[in-house]
Amino acid sequence: MDTSTILAAADTVSGNLATLGYGLAVIGPGIGLGILIGKTIEGMARQPEVSGQLRTTMFIGIGFVEVLGLLGLITGFLFK
Amino acid sequence: MLPFAADQSGTGGFEPPSIADFFPAPVLFQGTWLEFNRIMLVRLIAALVLVTFMVVVARRARLVPGRTQAAVEMILDFVRVNVVNEILGSERGRRYAAMLTTVFFGILAFNLTGAIPGLNIAGTSLIGLPVLLAVWAYVTYLSAGVKAQGFGGFVKSSLFPPGVPWFMYILLTPIELLQVLVIRPATLAIRLMANMVSGHLMLALCFAATQYFVVEAAPGLKVFGALTLVASLALTAFEVFVAALQAYIFVVLTAVYISLSVEAEH
Numbered sequence: 001m002d003t004s005t006i007l008a009a010a011d012t013v014s015g016n017l018a019t020l021g022y023g024l025a026v027i028g029p030g031i032g033l034g035i036l037i038g039k040t041i042e043g044m045a046r047q048p049e050v051s052g053q054l055r056t057t058m059f060i061g062i063g064f065v066e067v068l069g070l071l072g073l074i075t076g077f078l079f080k
Numbered sequence: 081m082l083p084f085a086a087d088q089s090g091t092g093g094f095e096p097p098s099i100a101d102f103f104p105a106p107v108l109f110q111g112t113w114l115e116f117n118r119i120m121l122v123r124l125i126a127a128l129v130l131v132t133f134m135v136v137v138a139r140r141a142r143l144v145p146g147r148t149q150a151a152v153e154m155i156l157d158f159v160r161v162n163v164v165n166e167i168l169g170s171e172r173g174r175r176y177a178a179m180l181t182t183v184f185f186g187i188l189a190f191n192l193t194g195a196i197p198g199l200n201i202a203g204t205s206l207i208g209l210p211v212l213l214a215v216w217a218y219v220t221y222l223s224a225g226v227k228a229q230g231f232g233g234f235v236k237s238s239l240f241p242p243g244v245p246w247f248m249y250i251l252l253t254p255i256e257l258l259q260v261l262v263i264r265p266a267t268l269a270i271r272l273m274a275n276m277v278s279g280h281l282m283l284a285l286c287f288a289a290t291q292y293f294v295v296e297a298a299p300g301l302k303v304f305g306a307l308t309l310v311a312s313l314a315l316t317a318f319e320v321f322v323a324a325l326q327a328y329i330f331v332v333l334t335a336v337y338i339s340l341s342v343e344a345e346h
Contacts, residue, residue, distance in 0.1 A: 056166055060336055063329045067267045070274035077099050 025072020032065040094292040097284035102206055102277065122193050123203035130189040159184050159331065167335040168342075176338055179220060183213060184331045187272065191323030194280055195316050202323070205276035207269060214269035217334040221264075225341030238341060264337055268330060275326050279319045286312035 040058040044051040108116035137152050145153055159181045164173035190209060194202030204210050225234040239256050240249055286308050293305035 052162075053166070056162070056332065059325075059329055059332055063271060063333050064267075067271045067274075070271055070278070073278055074270065074274050 019076070022072050022076050025075075026069045029065050029069035029072075032068070033062065036061050036065060093296065095288055097281050097288060099277075101201070101280065101284065119201055119203065119206055122199050122201055123190060123209065125199065126189045126193045126203050127186075130185060134185070155185075156181060163328075163331050163335055167332065168339050172339075172342065173335075176220065176224070176335070179216070180331050180335060183216070183334065184327050187213065187327040187330055188324060191276060191326055192320065194276055194283075195319040195323065200283075201280055202276035204272050205280055207273050210269040210272040213272070213330070214265040217268055217330075217337065218265040221334070221337040221341045222260075224338050228342040234341060237343075260341075268333060272326055272330055275322060279315075279322055283312060283315050283319060286315055 036058060040054050043054050102119065104118040106115045106117045107121065108114075134152070137149055140146075141149060160177050163184075164170075164177045164180055167173070168176060187204060190203030192202075193199040194205065225238065228234070229237060238260050239253050241252065241256070244252060289308040290305050290312060293301055293308060297305070
């Protein structure tokens with residue numbers, strides 16, 4: 001690949017850095033959701049009789065974790 | 081994607097959805113305060129359908145429920161038993177059951193419009209409606225706290241959690257203040273709105289890609305149209321799930337905030 005191709009690519013590939021930002025923003029919540037849901041499943045397998053309570057608590061936790069990823073989404077639109 | 085997306089034939093080409101979808105041109109009363117656009121029309125339709133449906137079901141209520149009545153009763157029961165009774169308890173929760181049920185049905189109806197063909201946008205995908213609902217939850221949990229513990233007691237129990245060494249309050253109290261006054265209502269509204277926005281963008285992207293692949297793309301690329309069509313159908317089903325899940329999460333978190341402000345120690 002010679003220099004002119006790279007320059008041409010730099011001319012045509014345009015976009016917003018926020019696209020990368022969202023990718024970075026979901027790493028944390030992704031790991032968080034994985035741990036959260038995995039641990040809940042573990043708890044349910046150990047004690048199936050409290051699974052209703054565990055599920056409610058899991059959804060509350062999901063609400064808190066999920067909003068972090070969604071903040072990453074909307075900041076991409078807000079701060080251009 | 082990019083080199084294929086750049087149009088060679090000159091007829092429109094691939095048009096990805098953008099944030100402009102959420103700010104359509106007004107359809108009625110242009111230029112006045114009552115300016116009325118497509119999303120407000122969708123909200124109005126959703127509200128009318130919800131109210132009419134519930135009134136009709138309530139009017140025709142029988143001792144032995146029919147299929148529709150049984151379904152509605154199942155959802156009502158779900159909110160009352162699985163949310164209100166489990167989080168607030170049946171004694172204390174009775175006062176808030178009506179509010180939480182209303183919020184649940186409202187959010188469900190406004191969310192589902194995002195997955196209905198023809199309406200195609202969730203009523204909650206602009207920040208106004210989620211903010212209204214979040215303000216309702218905010219006022220409810222603050223007044224519930226003041227009513228249960230008195231103003232001083234509520235401030236003390238929510239800003240100075242017990243069982244912490246005194247110097248930690250320098251750090252904890254500002255965080256708790258911000259949490260109670262700003263972060264809780266703001267995240268309630270933002271979570272609902274951002275979920276619906278991202279859902280709409282995903283769906284619109286899949287449908288637009290299907291249209292592009294099938295109608296305009298080179299013959300070799302038409303196969304991908306089948307892929308995006310299947311993806312868009314699957315995502316529509318996913319959106320229905322997310323609509324119900326977000327209504328549930330909003331109501332559960334509101335109930336949790338009410339119980340946090342009602343209980344003296346947590």
